[in-house]
Amino acid sequence: MSRLSRDQIAQAADWMARLWSEDATDADEQACQRWRQASAENERAWQCLQQAQARFDGLPAGAGARVLGRSRQLSRRKFLSLVGLGLGAGVLGLGGTGHLPRSAGDNHLATATGEIRHLFLSDGSELNINTATELDLDIDARQRLIRLQQGQIMLSANQAQTPFRILTAEGSLETAGPARLDLYRSEQQTRIELYQGSARLISASGSSLALSPGQSTRLIGTSIAAPVAANADTSAWTEGRLVAEQMPVDRFIHELARYRSGILRADPALNQLKVSGVFSVRDTDRALDQLSRILPVSITYLTPFLVNVSHA
Numbered sequence: 001m002s003r004l005s006r007d008q009i010a011q012a013a014d015w016m017a018r019l020w021s022e023d024a025t026d027a028d029e030q031a032c033q034r035w036r037q038a039s040a041e042n043e044r045a046w047q048c049l050q051q052a053q054a055r056f057d058g059l060p061a062g063a064g065a066r067v068l069g070r071s072r073q074l075s076r077r078k079f080l081s082l083v084g085l086g087l088g089a090g091v092l093g094l095g096g097t098g099h100l101p102r103s104a105g106d107n108h109l110a111t112a113t114g115e116i117r118h119l120f121l122s123d124g125s126e127l128n129i130n131t132a133t134e135l136d137l138d139i140d141a142r143q144r145l146i147r148l149q150q151g152q153i154m155l156s157a158n159q160a161q162t163p164f165r166i167l168t169a170e171g172s173l174e175t176a177g178p179a180r181l182d183l184y185r186s187e188q189q190t191r192i193e194l195y196q197g198s199a200r201l202i203s204a205s206g207s208s209l210a211l212s213p214g215q216s217t218r219l220i221g222t223s224i225a226a227p228v229a230a231n232a233d234t235s236a237w238t239e240g241r242l243v244a245e246q247m248p249v250d251r252f253i254h255e256l257a258r259y260r261s262g263i264l265r266a267d268p269a270l271n272q273l274k275v276s277g278v279f280s281v282r283d284t285d286r287a288l289d290q291l292s293r294i295l296p297v298s299i300t301y302l303t304p305f306l307v308n309v310s311h312a
Contacts, residue, residue, distance in 0.1 A: 009303055011035070012045035048303055107137040111151070114259045114282070116240065125164070125177070128154035128238045130184075131259050131281075152184040154238050157197070170219035171203040173211075182235050190219040193230040240282045249273040249295065253309055260284040262305025269311060270297065 015032045018024060036043045109129060111117055117129040122139050129135070133151025138144075144164040146153070157164040157177040166173045166183060168190040173183070179197025183190060192201065192211065199211045205222035216230040233243035244252050252275050253266035259281040273295055279287040288299045288309070296312040 008041055008045040009049065009305060011042070012049050015046070016049060048306065108135075109137060110134045113261045114284075116237065116281075118238075123160060124158040126156040130154075130237050148183060148185050148190075150185050152182070152237070154180075154182045154235055156180045168219065169204070170221065171201060171224070173199050173201050175199040184234075188221070192217055192219070193234050195230060195232070195235070236278075237281060240280060242279045242281050242287070244275050244277055244279065246274045246276055249275055249291075249297065249309070252291070256281065256284055256287055260307075262303075262307070264307045265309065267308075267310040270309065273297070 015035060018028055019032060036046050109117075111129050111131060111133045113132050115131060119127045119129070121127055121137075123144060125144075127137075127146075130152035133153065134149040135151070135153065136147040136149070138146075142162070144157075144160065144162050146155070146164075146166045148166060148168045153166075155164070155166070157175055157179045159177040163174050163176045164179070168183070168185045170185070170188070170190045173181070173192060175181070175197055177197060179199060180195045181197070181199060182193040182195070185191075192199070193216045194211045194213055196213050198213065201209045201211055201217065201219065201224055203219055203222055203224050207222075207224055209217065209224045209227070211217060211227060214230050215227040217227045218225040233245065236243040242252075242255055247255075249270040250266040250268060251271075253264055253270070256279070257264035264284070275291060275295060277290070277294065279290060281287070288307070291297060291309075292299050292312075298310050298312045300308045300310065302308065
């Protein structure tokens with residue numbers, strides 16, 4: 001049986017979004033039923049998304065759309081947005097919280113899922129931008145500033161009279177340079193890995209910390225976590241690699257999923273398995289195949305966008 005196309009899955013997800021809305025009518029349900037009956041491929045796409053939702057929520061595979069929409073483990077908006085099939089924010093009305101104000105200039109940068117960019121900045125510094133990252137960049141004679149909305153960057157900052165500042169919703173970092181550091185903002189916290197130079201952190205509540213080279217910390221809410229040793233492997237993404245050293249498989253899958261459109265799910269029982277190795281984030285199918293060759297795991301492709309990893 002051939003794999004479903006991106007367009008077929010997108011149509012099914014669009015119908016699910018319509019039926020999950022608060023103002024869905026009987027006419028909407030009847031129209032969806034007619035769409036499903038119009039072709040065998042339409043029905044396959046519909047059943048595929050229902051099965052995927054059931055896998056993630058622990059619901060029976062035959063559960064109806066309204067039941068699926070009430071899931072607490074994975075919200076309907078999160079589920080459909082994770083599919084990554086071109087259902088833009090205008091369709092689902094998706095939004096975020098804890099974001100910084102956008103800059104007034106034209107310096108907004110964003111990377112798509114799986115995209116990694118390398119930039120040379122006007123002050124001579126270098127900036128790597130990881131997958132699914134959004135930021136505003138302002139560099140001129142008066143300031144060197146990055147507003148990191150979400151995602152991950154690696155900055156190699158040159159020394160200058162004007163310090164380099166990085167703002168996130170959880171606080172700020174300032175370095176005079178030269179400095180090399182990695183910042184990752186996700187789930188209302190910011191992780192900092194300082195490899196070279198010195199930096200000063202200020203939390204949203206005003207507390208501060210001087211970070212030394214070789215140290216790592218997190219801005220969590222309004223507090224700053226105690227520093228620990230920086231992990232050099234964290235920056236491997238700049239070369240398109242994911243380095244794992246005795247990493248729990250469920251965490252490995254979570255990291256790899258950042259570079260893949262759709263849903264990549266690991267069975268929670270896999271947290272007992274640990275993986276070591278170097279994997280490509282530019283070819284996630286190859287990375288999954290590599291994982292299945294070194295550990296007793298099974299990779300199941302429900303569609304190109306819905307993949308389940310479980311015990312073999």
